[in-house]
Amino acid sequence: MASSILKRPALGQVATLGSLYDARSDVFLPLSLLNEPLPPDALVNTQHEPVDIKVINGDTYTEKFDAFEIDGELGVSILAGLAEVEGSGQYLFDKRDTNHAVQSSFLYDVTTVGEELNLTAHGIKERVTLNALDSGVATHVVTGVRWGARYVFTAKQQLDPSEDGSQVSSNLEAQMSLLKTAGLSRVEDTTHTHPGNSTEITVFGDNLANALPLIDFADAQNFIKNIAGDIARTGDGKGQPLVYTLMPLSLLAVLRIMDIKADLTYRQLGPDCAQRCVQLFDDIRDAIQRLGDYFDRLQTHQACVPPEHIDAIAQLLTRIKTLEDILETHFASMVKDVRSGKANEQQLWTRLTELIGDDSSENILSNMAYEDKMDFQDLLRNEGAHLVGHTGPSVSALLHGIQHDDTFVFYFNDHVRHNSDVWEENLAAFLDILGDQSHHKLAIAVDQDAVDHDTHGTFLERPYISHLRRGRVISEDIVETRKVLAANCVMRVADNAVDRSMNSKPLDRRAVKIPCPHHGCDQKLQCSWICGSCQSTVEYGVMDDLLYCDCGASPYHKWEFQCNDPKHGSDWERYNRLELLRKLKALEPFEDLNVLILGETGVGKSTWINAFINYLSYESIDDALAAEDLKCVIPCSFQTQTAVDGKFVETEIKIGSSQSEKDGSGGQSATQSTEVYTVNIGKTRVRLIDTPGIGDTRGVDQDNSNMNDILTVLRTYNNLHGVLILLKPNAARLTVMFRFCIKQLLTHLHRNAANNIVFGFTNTRGSNYRPGDTFKPLNALLSEYEEVNMGLFENNVYCFDSESFRYLAAKKKGIDLGHLEENRRSWEYSVGECERLVKHCQGITPHQVRSTINLNETRNTIHRLTEPMTFIAEKIRLSIDVNDDAIRELRDFELTRQQLQQRLFVQKETLRSEKVDNPQTVCTHDNCVEIRTDFEGRTDTEATTIYKTVCHDRCWLTSVDRNKKGHPELQGCAAMDPAGMCNGCGHSWMDHMHIYYKYVPTTYEHRDAATDRDLTKNADNIQLREEAIRMKKEAIEEFKLEHRQVQEAAIQFGFFLKRHAITPYNDATIEYIDMLIDQERQKMKVGGSNQRHKKLEKEKAEYLQRVDVLEKAMKQGDESKLLDDTGVAQLVESLYGLPHFGNDLRNIVNIQERAADSTHRERSCNVAGGAHFRRQRERKQSRTAQRHNSDLGEGPSAPMNSIPSYEPIPGSFPREPTGGTVRGKVRARSVAPREPAWKRGILGAITRFVVPGL
Structure with missing residues (x-):
């Protein structure tokens, strides 16, 4: 039982000496211990210091309770709603609605007198009501009262976003401090110095009946001056009760005033428990206030915050605003139970925790997940950037709505902001761009987390800044561009000197490799030069004296030079025009080696090319692991599984990113259009022609479109040295897709290309580096083409294993797939196969691309001419009918001379293509x-x-x-x-x-002007009629002749395909389309759309019609009139030379051809390499000899002696190169640091960009 005397602030409650008090519920009872007036000597009066002043800068319960000298026990009662609070006590519940305001309070206490009840005085015992305590409702009696007045002045000021909160807070605190100075007649009112901000002043007190509202600090000072007068008029001049002294009733028995029979059990909460309870309410109030501010801020930052998060915060805020009321309702009964001994403190705390549940202050604040993101948005906006996010304009809308010459687009997401090692330098670069006021520009920040409808399906591995000039991308990654420019010898040319309209580059061009013109640079050092705008190698066109890069073509003498020698400095130098031309003409040419890479979607073409680049770059997988970056020119992805806590978890490894590429994870080909990647091996330029996969999930139309795209690119090259068809091993049977893909490839190749076809098998580690089960069905399929002697032989079969490259890619992503030793062998074996492939392609007669182009152009001519020839044929028939009708009219009707003269023409119906x-x-x-x-x-x-x-x-x-x-x-x-x-x-x-x-x-009326004049002048009506009939009959015969010529041409074209193609058409197409139709039919059964099903049925019908036309043409063809490539062109020209309809046919086809002009797709990777091929071969030969000598008879996981020994590529690998650049379509690649030649292997630096120097 607690027996200490309590000091309790009045808080507006009025009680007299002798009043009873229940400490269990902290209330003054309407009962008194005394039933008569006090004897004179029972009341002791004490005078006190007149004024006690405190400045309160905090706003928490704890800080306010401390200022009011409220102990933890009373504080708990106040929070539980047990203790009534009035007058000045109302200040305890005054709170700010937002943290975006500052507050300072001023506590003004005036004590007049203190009264104490002397219970030992004579006559007290007789005045005690003996039965007052029988009910047990009271625990204490009031034995002392301190009188006076208490006022609390509170000043609040809302903050503008631009205001410094600490400065405003300091100003308020200074004003409050001035109020402490008594005797001042006036206080400086600083609220008028900030007219945009209003300060709200509130006073809390026990006697405010006649008080006027306070306007400013001067009013507050005047109010304080009048307090003394107010006190004199209240409570007989004593004022109001300020503090009560409460004595436990148990002491009455000790003082022998009376016996206590009732149960007066009363236990105080421990100070720690009370403090925890008060802190809990403070934490919840603070959390609600901060969450409200957070929600308000979300409303102005919707661009960077998902809308579902804003909705969730709104719901949370609504729920937790009722939490204080819920706590107060249950808290009161729990506190009374503890004080009456019915419960303990631990039970109280457990019950509080249950009531709060998941809405603890920590959990509430944990929902404020976008503070940092909004801070970042504010930073960018304050610097002048436009944000593209969940709301607001798109990048396209900004580009079209705000016209600027230069635009910078900063791409980022939360992952790269917190995890990318290049985040800081990209952010700094973007802020530098924003801070550069030297010219007008448009700066856009794109939040990729918000733009979740990424149209290209790309994965943002690193942040990057793209630079556009007048809508054209001139640098896709500025930071990486700057690194490349710093590490390479750079050339630049004025933008207006570049012809960007050229769609192709001349085949005979040579990489610019000349000394730097700066006088202080080494004139014997042959530098390799790249363009400062596109980072591609600058090449010299031998035939036209133009310099070429990915920007376009420009005159050679317009260029300036800056090498990477530190002695050069930052100046740009020019050559003497004649001297530069002399050096350019002396450049040595490259030997071309063009390899077309074909295969089914998903077979791994893009991965193989990436692996090939790395095989050239690093001698071993250990060198690749030690390098800073993975060499990647094409985005690709694959799935792998890792064990986490005993479970397998699937992880997607994504490599690279590009606007025109998918990553292949959704069934579509990773390569979306044909791209050419050049790799320099010594003096040989290897072009790897990467193609979209055959068997694309988008259907046959897309496959045909992809094949046309391949041919469009091939037409820019003269020779094709190899056609690499990539396949998966262990395909035990000929699936529909397998047959379709192989036959689709062979359909488009000229039979002369058969010798250049080689087969590459990917991921062959599991089949002991052999074709595996795929060998049998593939060999059976190839045996169908007896005329071209196709098959699988040692010199046209290559077994690769890309698992070592995947191991490398996963390792660069922080995932260890294990089996390093196996991957070492895989890497070594694949390097050997790549070398063997290159040598084989160099050693065979190259295929003349023109033959395949002519073959496919002939096929396309049949398809392309089918529609216009049908139109023309029908227009010929229509023209014949029109003229036949005119002849009948001339014969059957009597026409006037004027009517006859009007009919002296031949009418021709045709088409015009605009x-x-x-x-x-x-x-x-x-x-x-x-x-x-x-x-x-x-x-x-x-x-x-x-x-x-x-x-x-x-x-x-x-x-x-x-x-x-x-x-x-x-x-x-x-x-x-x-x-x-x-x-x-x-x-x-x-x-x-x-x-x-x-x-x-179009309808033409052909007239012969001379004949028209002669007949009109000299002929009679009969002659006019006969001449009109003759002209029309003659035209009809000419029309019929042209009609026969068009039909015969179609037959000859079809027979040409039969004689020159490996296979004239893909007879597996119908089976393939039927498979797709069946798949769509299954989807329709579960509610899928029938749209694609109808489209496939239409494709099937159209294809059957084309095959029917082709087969008829092949059957009717005359072998004596067999066309060659030249004959095809001549026959087409003869059609264009038809007197009546030839020009119309030419115009229609020409318009279509111009609408499908080829574009230059070559991406100059320019990996100078291959030297380690020789070193590896020598080591391999040495190991083979050692195994032979020791008669071991076994190798690693594959018989290495199955690879024959080869001589170095003629003219290649004269010395270890100094490095170069990789120009691929991969976003966000960093430059490899300068390393010793022995460590760099074949590649000095690899990067990926689209442009300029800043």
Whole structure:
């Protein structure tokens, strides 16, 4: 039982001496211990110091309780709602609604007198009410009262976002301190010095009935001056009760005043428990206040915060605002139970924890996950950047809405902000750009976490800043660009000197490798030069004296030079024009080696190329592991499994990123268009021609589009040294996809290319570096082509294993796949196979690309001419019919001389093809095309496709291949929404394409002017009639002749395919389409759309029709008229030379061809390497000899002696190179540091960019 005397602040409660008090519930009872007035000597009065002043700068319960001298026990009662609080005590519950305000309080206590009850005085015992304590409702009696007045002045000021909170707080505290100075007549009112900020002043007190509202600090000072007068008028001049002294009733028995029979059990909470309870309420109030501020801030930062997070915070805020009320309701009964002995402190705390549940202050504050993100947004916005995020304009809208010559786009997400080792330098670079006021620019920050509809499916590995100039990307990664420029010898040319319209580069061009023109640089050192804008190697065109890079072509004498020798400095130097030309003409040419890489989607073409680059770069996997970066020119991805806590967890490893590439994880080919990567091995330039995969999930149309894209790129080269068909080992049977892919590849190759076809098997470690089960079905399939003697032989089969490259890629991502020794052997074996492949391709007669191009152009000519030839043929028939009708009219009707003169013409119905100046984005979906059979009111039997929906007229995209359906860049068309659906027609971007032409039906009336004049002047009506009939009959015969010539040409074209193609058409296509149709049919059973099913059925019908036409043509072909490549061209020209319809046919085809112009796709990786091939071969030979001598008879995981020994590539590997650059389509690549030649292997630096020097 507690027996100490208590001091309790009045807090506005009025009680008299002798009043009873229940400490268990902290209330004054309407009962008194005394039943009569006190005797004179029972009351002791004490005078006190008049004024006690405190400045309170805090706003918590703890700080306020301390200022009011409220102990933990009373504080708990106040928070539980047990103790009533009035008057000045109301200040305890006054709180700020937000932390975006400052507050300072001033406690003013005036004590007048203290009264104490002397219970030992004579006569007290007789005045005690003996039965007052029988009920047991009281625990204490009031034995003392301190009188006076208490006032609390509080000043609050809201903060503007731009204001310094600490400065405003200091100002308020200074004003409060001035109020402590008594005797001042006036206090400086600083609130008027900040007219934009209003200060709210509030006073809490026990006697405010006649008080006026306070406006400023001067009013507060005046109020203080009047307090003494107010006290004199209150409580007989004593004022109001300030503090009560409470004596436990148990002491009455000790003083022998009375016996206590009632149960007066009363236990105080321990100080630690009380303090914890008060702190709990403080923490919850603080958390609610901070969460409210956080929610308010979210409203102004919606661009960087997911909308679902804002909704979740709103719901949380609504719920926890009721938490204080819930606690107060239950807390009161729990406190009374502890004080009455019915519960202990631990039970109290447990119950509080249960009531709070998951809404503890720590959990509440843990939801404030975007503070850092909003701080970052504020930083960027304050510096002038535009943010692209969950709300607001897109990058495209900003580029079109705000016109600037230069635009910088900063790409980031939360992961790279906190984990990328290049974050700080990219952020610093972007802030430098924002702070540069030397010229106007547009700066955009793209939050990739918000832009989750990334149209290219890319994975952001590192932050990067792209630089666009007038809408054209000139540097995709500025930071990496600067590194490359610092590590390489750089050339630059004025932007207006570059011809960017050239779609191709001349084949005969040589890398610029000349000394630096600076007088202080070594004139004997042959430097390799790159362009400062695109970072590609600068090459000299021998035939036109132009210098070429990925920017375009420009005159050689316009360029300036800056090498990386520290002695050069920052100046740019020029050569004498004649001297430069002399050095350029003396450049040694490269020996070309062009390898076309084909294969089924998912077989690993892109991975193989990346591995090949690394095989050239590093002699061993250990060197690759020690290097700073993985060499990657094509994005790719793969899945691996790692054990975590006894469970296998699948992890996706993504390598690289590019706007035109997928990573292959969704069934689509990782390579979206044909790209060429050049690799320099000594004096040999190896071009690896990477192609989209055959068997794309988007269907046969996409496969055909991909093949046309491949041929478009191939036409820029003369020779093809190798055709590498990549396959997976251990395919035990001929699946539909397998047959389709192989036959689709062979269909498009000229039979002369058969000797250049080689087969590469990926991931062959599991099949002991052999083709495995794939050998038998593939060999059986190739045996069908007896005329070209195709098969699987030692010299055309190569077994690679990309697992060592995958091991390297995973290791660079921090994942160890294990089995390092096996991967070492895999790496070594694959390097040997790559060397063997290169040597084989060098040693065979190259295939003349023109033959394959002619073959496919002939096939395409048949397809391309089918529609216009059908139109022309029908127009010929229509022209014949029109003229026949005219002849009948002339014979059957009596016409006047004027009417006869008007009929002296031959009418010809034909088509005209008009070019569209700017590309139009049109939809090819069935619902957006119209199949028309009428022109100019006539009904024709042949159909024409009319694109009804022009979704974007005058589209500004320039990198979209013409007439190519579903080009990836179309996702950036202004007609597409973020999800890739068209705003105009509602169909996917994959159904759209750019067109540059349209058909226009035309009617010609041919007249002979001289004949017309002569007959009109001299002939009678009969002669006019006969001449008109003769002209029309003659035209009809000429029309029939041209019609026969068109039909015969189609037959000869078909027979040409039969004689020159490895296979004229893919007879596995129908089986493949049927498989796709069956898959769609299964989807439809579970509610899928039938749209794709209809499309596939249409494709099947069209393909069957084309095969039927081709087979008829091949059967009717005359072997005596067998065409060669020249004959094909001559036959096409003869069609164009038809007197009546030849020009029309030429114009139609020419417009279509111009709409499908080839573009230069070569990406100059320029990896100078290969020297370690020789060293590795020598070591291999040495090991083989050792094994032979010791008669071991076994190798690593594959018989190494199966690889024959080869001589070095002629003219290659004269010495270890000094390094170069890798120019690939991989975003965010860092430059390898300068290392000794022995350690660098073949590659000095590898990087990936699109441009300029800043």
